[in-house]
Amino acid sequence: MIDTQKTANFPATGQSRVVIEQVSPELDGGRFPIKAIPGDVIAVEADVFADGHDYLSVRLLYRQADDTDWTEMSMALLGNDRWGASFVVEKQGRYHYTIEGWIDHLASWQHEIHLKIADGQRVISELLAGAQYVEGLVQRAGGLTKTAPKKGKSNAKKAAVPVEESADVTALRTMAALFRAGAESAADGAYDEAISVAESDQFTFYANRYPERQYATRYTVLGVEVDRARAGFSTWYCLFPRSAAWEEGAHGTFRDVEKLLPRISEMGFDVLYLPPIHPIGTAHRKGKNNSVVCQPGDPGVPYGIGSAEGGHDAIHAELGTVEGFKHLIAIAANYGMEVAMDLAIQCSPDHPWATEHPDWFKKRPDGTIQYAENPPKKYQDIYPVYFETDDWQNLWNELKRVLLVWAEWGVRIVRVDNPHTKPFGFWEWVIAEVKKEFPDMLFLAEAFTKPKVMQELAKGGFAHSYTYFTWRNTKAELEEYMTELTQSNGRPDAMKYYFRPNFWPTTHDINPYSLQSGHEPQFLIRYFLAATLSSNYGIYGPSFELMEHVPFPNKEEYLNSEKYEIRYWDWEKTNKMMYLIGLTNRIRHENAALQTTSNITFCQVSDDAIMAYVKASGDNKLLIVVNTDAYNRRAATVQVPIWQLGIYPDQPYTVHDLLTGAYYTWQGESNYVELDPYVLPMHLFRIEM
């Protein structure tokens, strides 16, 4: 009857009937891991279904990448064939997760006899079938160590003790006998007892503990990269060490920076980010304000890296020595701060690589190295590295070596300058390689570029990313952008799963038009939004504190930028901005709700400039209200999402302004706010019951 000529092309899994699809979170089919920090809950969902009407057993499997055993948990049917379950990533490192599903014949059987019994049928044949199922359980209970579902390692170890196995086996043998007796014995009592066990939770318990798992379908394995806690919550301070001197005219040193640590730490920062600290080239060195003519004594641009003194693995002598830098790192650690370095993959013409590895640079037809250009502009002081070189493996290795040297100095955070002008594949490789040896390492992508390029860098492994926050000013813009960053809207590859925003109101490269007025309330607003919308944020330290704002004409850059000259800052000065920074950072440290970014809910507000958002983490519930109009007092009604906060409509509650100490008693959803930008354009309410 069977035509053996035509037996080809069978799938390996002809008896498997379960389909698993539309898993979330999932980035590019599992090509990239999602991101988390220890303690995060990973909520997984998937479409899981089969032909027919059988019950399914669907399990979420997860493990640390090095573990051989999966931890399993049952997924729950959410409706419309969508299943969900969550697991907690407890430790730093890579986790894996996947989903397995199979036809749950035992549950189907239990449901079937339940319906028949309710219909008054006598389920003799069914009890015998049940006995066969339970005999399967007996068998699987004998091989408990391998196949038993485990809730954690400690349980798994307990489960491996032979004594407990036997207890289960005994109980199951009894159950099988009971079913057979119920089917075969003339006595009504035996039948009734069998029925009652067949319908019991006890049966379900054993069925789930020793699942049949026949012809199971397992999904692709997906990844979670769990970074240390600072990846989720960090407060950055950018400082040019050469401008750290306490006396005007002096070249700042690492020792000067050390003297600033108490001040910076007291303001609540925990990452001190330094632009490049390597020897600066002299060939075509730029002068003040990016002038192509350099005056004698001009210190050059820290981004023009490399000279006879060395390249990316050397220290600019006027700042100090490698030992001095390590000392700075150690002292900073005493203040709970880390030092972040700046990786700018580009060279001065004087960089050792230019002579030792001319192949790592693009050649012009005359054989000379191609300097940087942004036509028609020329940057003859910079040689870009040529990633299309045939010697790319040595180039990649050398860049990895540089990072390992930094790591050996004690650096665990690297801000990367313009990562979007180097190949994505390089970043993915180098970050993974460095984290193999230094798992604590975090990379911040300084990519102000097109959305998909920024997203791809984050997918490839950058722990933090600069964002468009710097140019999002109106309430509508901010709410739209925050929604994109923090909400999934059903996308399995939503940015919230892998892109950690790091908000900066300004940087040493960006003096945004919105702040060039120098208007103090505008500075306060921009600062406060960064510090409360994003758990990771930073400021371009001394410049921002002092609300520096004079632009290089018609550009979003600073006049007399520190990039091109040494600046003197008065470290003793104080102002309202510094007060707000110190206070806000203290509040951030004391309120868990500000230590994560995606826990945001925007409130309806009757005014189009007043923005209000709830940030909640467990019992810590904050309501933040900001007047984004820096010039006018505004009043509005804020709709508080009391349903989300667990407040009844008739229940008064206290909103406690952590910035001013004021208490207000509110009730219901609609409440009045009024914010005068010249007084203080924001509330930071803690909701207290």
Next chain:
Amino acid sequence: MIDTQKTANFPATGQSRVVIEQVSPELDGGRFPIKAIPGDVIAVEADVFADGHDYLSVRLLYRQADDTDWTEMSMALLGNDRWGASFVVEKQGRYHYTIEGWIDHLASWQHEIHLKIADGQRVISELLAGAQYVEGLVQRAGGLTKTAPKKGKSNAKKAAVPVEESADVTALRTMAALFRAGAESAADGAYDEAISVAESDQFTFYANRYPERQYATRYTVLGVEVDRARAGFSTWYCLFPRSAAWEEGAHGTFRDVEKLLPRISEMGFDVLYLPPIHPIGTAHRKGKNNSVVCQPGDPGVPYGIGSAEGGHDAIHAELGTVEGFKHLIAIAANYGMEVAMDLAIQCSPDHPWATEHPDWFKKRPDGTIQYAENPPKKYQDIYPVYFETDDWQNLWNELKRVLLVWAEWGVRIVRVDNPHTKPFGFWEWVIAEVKKEFPDMLFLAEAFTKPKVMQELAKGGFAHSYTYFTWRNTKAELEEYMTELTQSNGRPDAMKYYFRPNFWPTTHDINPYSLQSGHEPQFLIRYFLAATLSSNYGIYGPSFELMEHVPFPNKEEYLNSEKYEIRYWDWEKTNKMMYLIGLTNRIRHENAALQTTSNITFCQVSDDAIMAYVKASGDNKLLIVVNTDAYNRRAATVQVPIWQLGIYPDQPYTVHDLLTGAYYTWQGESNYVELDPYVLPMHLFRIEM
């Protein structure tokens, strides 16, 4: 300098810089093909980007699966790193498509010199670099046959002629020399000429014709299953052949069906679908109205397949013989009609498989075969096939063999009964296997079940799918459902790409509550919606024509259903429904806009029961207006999307009702309609300028 201990883990493609993501259409990462019919335009989009600021070259590659060479076309940048291009699938069979991208150094170079020239720079070094690029073109032009982009096979053949190659090579050699002369000659004229060629379209032409394609990134290969035209446009008529007799009391035969062909064909149907025509079992045979007690003479249920006379590859003797069935197929073909068979994978206890292959059925504990159950109900006349059998390969092969037998009889369309109770993997395999030998074969999935199960069956290869249309009655429901079926809303796996709806107002299994009133206008509306919303639709022939509606009490089934008894139909009777069917089918055949389903745009209408939609295909533009309220005359203003139809606001246009012959002159967007369900509850306007 390089630590050779750490050179591991390099990607294969370190010099590749282009990323290709978010390709659309794409089903489950390419796991399944999308669907099309010959002549369809496949519009492909993708995110394609690289690091840096270089120009990209992005190409769409496609081919028939058997071809070795890809046809290429340039993709256009749509904005935000999204690229798009379309190709036409011309022939039946499987097509493949993918995307390739690389850094276009030549385009980047041309852009760079353009900016420099505009800036007044003298581009000597750049011209020399350009000469090197052109020398690369010369080289690649020498190997034209393999690497040249082709617009079609004929072009490719021309391109292979050596003479043409030489012409390109000569032109390119001249260009390279010109660039060198421009760079090196003292004469201004040579420089100017070189510049002018470098900026010319001629340069771009050759650069695209002989692309550098260095370190290109190629995406996964995706598929398109191109079915024959009838997959896109078909009109089905369901008939029980045993009820085809022209005289009351007689058992209908294939010869009786042949006599009906002129009538059915005249009404505009092109698929005649017959429920199972195999021998019917006698064990536990059901009587009238699904009675478990069968009276002598009861003919049984055609779905109780198999008896001593044979199983799925045999013909019920009272209908005729295999030869008679082949004759019916041949006569139907003369009328432009195909005969569709019904595959119900289930057996009467008398089916030969029950004795020859007891392993293909589930056993009860007592060793007997398990009959069908839907607890607490029992269907002792049916043995379901047990797909979890260890003998699944022989089972699958036998089912394939049955389909091949049918195909050899001449059948090319199969309606599958309850495919959702058999494994997805089986359907995917058997459809692919049968189509290898009979590529014309089309399968209709009769799965009225959960959305994701219906979608999965369509992904697995069913050309047509039954839908929820039968239970979508209000305007809001219909518009929402049609949107889900026909619009992508940015989803690369939208149903429109793979799920071909086949709308049925009723079936022999479903007498929907909405029609149990027997209200004629309601029948006319339901019919007309099916026939104009979906290019594929069908009716349960004689019953629907006569607006049969008496239900089996409290069920969506028919009283005295043909499934359980032989019915007599008066084939001479005519009525308004039959008139509308014939007219609508003629209009469907004459208007291309009704021959595809996704070309629909819903119009705003001021009434919540009047539904209006534009269907457009090239110059054929229809506006359909239906009053979904079968009981009340309704009037409303319809907003005609004149912008989409190419009509200016001040330009009068004619709407020609193809149902009544009436002409109306309309102008602008807002126009008045009034529909009386007792006269005719619909307009089918052709828009004529």
